[in-house]
Amino acid sequence: MAPAKPALEPDHLSRGARIIRFVRRQPTLVVGLVVLAVIVVAGLLAPLWWTGDPLEMRPAERLTSPVTGHWFGTDNFGRDVYTRTIYGTRISLIVGATVSIVSLLIGTTLGLVIGFYRRLDAVMMRVMDGLMAIPAILLALALMALMKASVRNVIIALVIPEIPRVIRVVRASVLSLREHTMVEGVRALGARTPRILLRYMLPALMAPLIVQATYICASAILFEAYLSFLGAGTPPHIPSWGNIMAEGKTYVQLAFWIILFPGLFLALTVLAINLVGDGLRETLDVR
Amino acid sequence: MVPEIVRRLVATIPVMGVVAIAVFALLHVTPGDPAVIIAGDYATAEDVAKIRAKLGLDQPFVTQVGIWLGRIVRGDLGTSIYSGLPVTTLIGQRAEATIALTLMSMLISVGVAVPLGVLAAWKKGSLIDRAVMVFAVSGFSMPTFWLGFVLVYVFAVSLHWLPVQGFQPIERGFWPFLRHLILPAITLSLVFMALIARMTRASMLGVLSEDYIRTAFAKGLAPRRVLVRHALKNAALPIVTIIGLGFALLIGGAVVTESVFALPGLGRLTVDAIIRRDYPVIQGVILVVSGVYVLLNLVVDLVYVVVDPRIKY
Numbered sequence: 378m379a380p381a382k383p384a385l386e387p388d389h390l391s392r393g394a395r396i397i398r399f400v401r402r403q404p405t406l407v408v409g410l411v412v413l414a415v416i417v418v419a420g421l422l423a424p425l426w427w428t429g430d431p432l433e434m435r436p437a438e439r440l441t442s443p444v445t446g447h448w449f450g451t452d453n454f455g456r457d458v459y460t461r462t463i464y465g466t467r468i469s470l471i472v473g474a475t476v477s478i479v480s481l482l483i484g485t486t487l488g489l490v491i492g493f494y495r496r497l498d499a500v501m502m503r504v505m506d507g508l509m510a511i512p513a514i515l516l517a518l519a520l521m522a523l524m525k526a527s528v529r530n531v532i533i534a535l536v537i538p539e540i541p542r543v544i545r546v547v548r549a550s551v552l553s554l555r556e557h558t559m560v561e562g563v564r565a566l567g568a569r570t571p572r573i574l575l576r577y578m579l580p581a582l583m584a585p586l587i588v589q590a591t592y593i594c595a596s597a598i599l600f601e602a603y604l605s606f607l608g609a610g611t612p613p614h615i616p617s618w619g620n621i622m623a624e625g626k627t628y629v630q631l632a633f634w635i636i637l638f639p640g641l642f643l644a645l646t647v648l649a650i651n652l653v654g655d656g657l658r659e660t661l662d663v664r
Numbered sequence: 665m666v667p668e669i670v671r672r673l674v675a676t677i678p679v680m681g682v683v684a685i686a687v688f689a690l691l692h693v694t695p696g697d698p699a700v701i702i703a704g705d706y707a708t709a710e711d712v713a714k715i716r717a718k719l720g721l722d723q724p725f726v727t728q729v730g731i732w733l734g735r736i737v738r739g740d741l742g743t744s745i746y747s748g749l750p751v752t753t754l755i756g757q758r759a760e761a762t763i764a765l766t767l768m769s770m771l772i773s774v775g776v777a778v779p780l781g782v783l784a785a786w787k788k789g790s791l792i793d794r795a796v797m798v799f800a801v802s803g804f805s806m807p808t809f810w811l812g813f814v815l816v817y818v819f820a821v822s823l824h825w826l827p828v829q830g831f832q833p834i835e836r837g838f839w840p841f842l843r844h845l846i847l848p849a850i851t852l853s854l855v856f857m858a859l860i861a862r863m864t865r866a867s868m869l870g871v872l873s874e875d876y877i878r879t880a881f882a883k884g885l886a887p888r889r890v891l892v893r894h895a896l897k898n899a900a901l902p903i904v905t906i907i908g909l910g911f912a913l914l915i916g917g918a919v920v921t922e923s924v925f926a927l928p929g930l931g932r933l934t935v936d937a938i939i940r941r942d943y944p945v946i947q948g949v950i951l952v953v954s955g956v957y958v959l960l961n962l963v964v965d966l967v968y969v970v971v972d973p974r975i976k977y
Contacts, residue, residue, distance in 0.1 A: 510679060510954040521938065602809075
């Protein structure tokens, strides 16, 4: 008897059909990616979208509502909220991307080392438990209290609380991989520890780390807005979403649009990134 | 059971020690002279010297850590640079609003999210399930303070149903107290709700595929009884865990929520202290909040024993 052919041979499908099948199987991932792509393009090409100068003040047009010429209205200095919101995308995306990349780099390096050396492991994990007991936003606030307000320092203040969390994910995987036949095998063949860590463990860690990166990125964008809103984040003259809303909070009753639109963008961006994260988790079959 | 509780309590000491040292070390790992930073931009050399002496920054680092740990053990968190009051007094004054807000948010979240999660798991793949999942992921992505402002705009500014902001202590009557807490508590609970709903659904899905659940349905028990008595009880562990771990999220959200609604809680205390660079207050609040977090998770561990008789320590 001839070997049975699978009922549906994927290769028979045309390119278009394959795309459609991917969209149908991974709707969350696709929706997230599309929305995120739109937001990234909006931010990168901010000057092209009929925006003006985000810092330009027109006192005569202060607090005008969205119906009159300015799409998202103006703030208390007569600055165009639409322009500022579009430009704010840049700060959020820069902070989100940098925080996730930097904390993954540092956390993965430390996690690989800590997970592999048993002696270090016991002590370091107690230290990590202690560090993780401090709520991330409080730790970031305390760090900002001691540093000058700048985008770089916001990134530092957001990376530090994330590192122990990345270390934990990496360590957990290393602990299980360490007992894996593959690792025992290459060790028997004479591979040294750094080679085992980099060539055999790191690739196996990629999927959980990519998923982790999306969640770190989403929470970093939220936290940057929280810090700026509380007056301890990005310097006030930079139009970040948190800053725009912080200035708008005095005018909730008079000019709600100053808070409404940047907040919508913020929520949508974080949502898109979380959707990508959920989609990737499913596609890459993490946990 | 009692020796176990004692043993676990003792085990939290090293964790709290790490928190205490980390909170202290913050002052020294950040670039620059902490005394200069705390004194601010307009300080004279004299002010800086005064602050340095007051915080003991002129001593060697190890001595400073020793003094700091010794004081904490005695329950002394230092005095505020700005108001001159002991930090413990300040925290005591502000605790009520934060405790009321977080407790109420927790009640709302658990009360709404657990039934939603159970329902979603039971009707897996249905419209209800999808709606719950969409709600969970969007709730998790919602900026807390923005949601707060939207609720204020709709229910306070436009509809005049609830107060815009402020806080009434419970001694002045339960209704005014509750009225002022409704919007902040809903604001704060959304993220937590999303988290718990998701975890409940995932945990229930695992349990619902078990044979004994099919048996329970097959012998004609009412669905509600199967879901609650047979399934939820066995799905409870991860849910309880996430409630404990999520407390950190709740406290973080409380800092922001208190700012939006002008609640005189620990979050406001921290934010004010940060703007004034009142470092002893910042350290004190972080230490107390982290301590509560560690203790709460200890309680969660002990709840396991009650929920699941199979677990023995």
